[in-house]
Amino acid sequence: MKVCIVGGFLGSGKTTLLMKMAKRTKGNTVMIINEMGEIGVDGSTVKNAGYNAIELFDGCICCTLVGTLQNTLIQIKKDFDPELIIIEPTGLALPHKIKEMVRTSMIEPELTMIVGICDAFRFKTLVKKKEDFLRMQLSRSDLFLLNKIDKADNASIKAASAWLESLNPRTRIIQISGLTGEGLEDAFSEIGL
Ligand SMILES: Nc1nc2c(ncn2[C@@H]2O[C@H](COP(=O)(O)OP(=O)(O)OP(=O)(O)O)[C@@H](O)[C@H]2O)c(=O)[nH]1
Ligand SMILES: [Mg+2]
Numbered sequence: 001m002k003v004c005i006v007g008g009f010l011g012s013g014k015t016t017l018l019m020k021m022a023k024r025t026k027g028n029t030v031m032i033i034n035e036m037g038e039i040g041v042d043g044s045t046v047k048n049a050g051y052n053a054i055e056l057f058d059g060c061i062c063c064t065l066v067g068t069l070q071n072t073l074i075q076i077k078k079d080f081d082p083e084l085i086i087i088e089p090t091g092l093a094l095p096h097k098i099k100e101m102v103r104t105s106m107i108e109p110e111l112t113m114i115v116g117i118c119d120a121f122r123f124k125t126l127v128k129k130k131e132d133f134l135r136m137q138l139s140r141s142d143l144f145l146l147n148k149i150d151k152a153d154n155a156s157i158k159a160a161s162a163w164l165e166s167l168n169p170r171t172r173i174i175q176i177s178g179l180t181g182e183g184l185e186d187a188f189s190e191i192g193l
Contacts, residue, residue: 001077003085003109004191005098007137008117009126010091013147015042016178017117018086022051024193028083030054030076032069034061036090052080061089062097069098070105077107084193085109096140115191116141120152120175123160139167143174143190150177 004021006014015033022029031053033043043055054072059065069087076085089098095114102112116138119126127134138144144164149157157175164173174190176183 001081001083001085001107001109002192003073003087003102003107003112005087005089005095005102005112005114006117007089007093007095007098007114007141008091008147009119009130009134009137011122012091012117012119013178014088014091014117015045017115017145017147017176018088019046019049019051020178020181020184021084021086021188021191021193022046022049024188025082025084027051029086030080030082030084031086031088032056032061032072032076033088034065034090034093036092042088052082060093061087061101062093062095066101069101073102073105073107094137099140111192113142113191114140115143115145115187117145117147118160118164119148120146120157120160121148123152123156123163127160127163135167138164141168141171143187144168144171145183145187146173146175147178149175149182150180 040055046053061069
């Protein structure tokens with residue numbers, strides 16, 4: 001069993017990618033989705049598409065819901081033992097904290113990886129307002145996915161790519177469109193799907 005944490009800012013394309021990942025594993029996947037509001041929009045989308053999803057409300061899985069996350073992981077392992085658990089934190093969470101929680105849970109996955117999504121289309125606006133937070137959120141990713149390349153212009157893609165490289169030059173950057181599917185083959189093979 002592997003655990004993949006799909007991190008990235010609000011609206012960067014996490015849920016869209018999650019659905020494609022789940023499809024790839026032919027349904028042998030359970031998703032944990034941390035919802036921000038009271039109504040689970042992402043969880044409903046994923047469940048309506050026929051995938052297994054567990055929604056966690058009322059807090060953040062990288063801080064207040066740590067115990068809940070760990071119990072959920074143990075329960076999933078017991079009930080489903082899926083090939084893959086995908087975690088979608090909220091857009092304001094820090095994925096490396098979640099990785100640490102997975103590490104100290106009782107499930108001992110073969111692999112826990114952080115996939116950090118960066119929105120190439122909104123990159124310039126976001127980095128201007130939130131650079132420090134984005135750096136903290138993404139810098140410990142095991143793989144960078146530069147998303148929305150179908151919509152972003154070349155200058156934004158180049159700027160976002162250079163910025164990601166400055167965060168961690170050793171981490172691979174793959175340009176993708178979660179919407180059109182461009183680059184996903186490469187991304188999935190890097191994730192080991
Ligand atoms: N053009 C384009 N739009 C995309 C792509 N990926 C996601 N989107 C759109 O971006 C919006 C946000 O996508 P989501 O997948 O919901 O993003 P998210 O990171 O899960 O958002 P939150 O859970 O609210 O933080 C939606 O309107 C998607 O259709 C992409 O590759 N290209
Ligand atoms: Mg989402």
